[in-house]
Amino acid sequence: MNTKTDVGGQREDRCPCGTGRRYPDCCGPFVDDGIPAPTAEELMRSRYTAYALRRPEHLLRTWHPSTRPEDLVLDRGWVWEGLEVVGREGGQVDDDEGVVEFRARWRQDPNPAAGIPRLATRYPTSGVMNERSLFRRRGGRWMYLSADDVPAPDSGPTRVHA
Numbered sequence: 590m591n592t593k594t595d596v597g598g599q600r601e602d603r604c605p606c607g608t609g610r611r612y613p614d615c616c617g618p619f620v621d622d623g624i625p626a627p628t629a630e631e632l633m634r635s636r637y638t639a640y641a642l643r644r645p646e647h648l649l650r651t652w653h654p655s656t657r658p659e660d661l662v663l664d665r666g667w668v669w670e671g672l673e674v675v676g677r678e679g680g681q682v683d684d685d686e687g688v689v690e691f692r693a694r695w696r697q698d699p700n701p702a703a704g705i706p707r708l709a710t711r712y713p714t715s716g717v718m719n720e721r722s723l724f725r726r727r728g729g730r731w732m733y734l735s736a737d738d739v740p741a742p743d744s745g746p747t748r749v750h751a
């Protein structure tokens with residue numbers, strides 16, 4: 590199965606991570622070719638893109654062995670709709686550790702053909718994940734280590750248009 594064809598369906602081939610760049614000029618080399626991301630933020634963006642394009646191999650490859658799951662199955666009904674990086678500490682080319690805070694918009698695709706069970710209506714079917722991810726360099730490569738949820742501020746981030 591050639592998962593790269595997923596990219597062709599994206600609007601104007603823009604990278605899902607929201608830089609406005611084309612996928613081959615943005616996260617493509619990290620996700621498709623395993624090129625090491627130079628900064629923690631670029632790795633974070635490429636991992637978001639891997640979730641959006643359902644490329645678990647990139648997620649596992651860039652997951653620190655101390656916290657990496659054995660396997661990763663990405664729910665086909667879980668759609669990632671946009672990424673906003675809202676903060677960063679360290680994580681530069683000369684650092685060994687970095688934190689990236691981001692907000693990622695998601696929705697559940699109600700299409701049963703995609704294998705999604707009907708959700709009880711009391712659950713939200715869209716929202717925003719606000720997270721601080723910790724990255725650590727290992728063998729010269731940035732790796733995802735762990736994450737903390739960020740408590741939602743009073744208004745903004747949970748307002749998502751349908």
Ligand SMILES: [Zn+2]
Nearest residue numbers: 604606615616
């Ligand atoms: Zn990208």
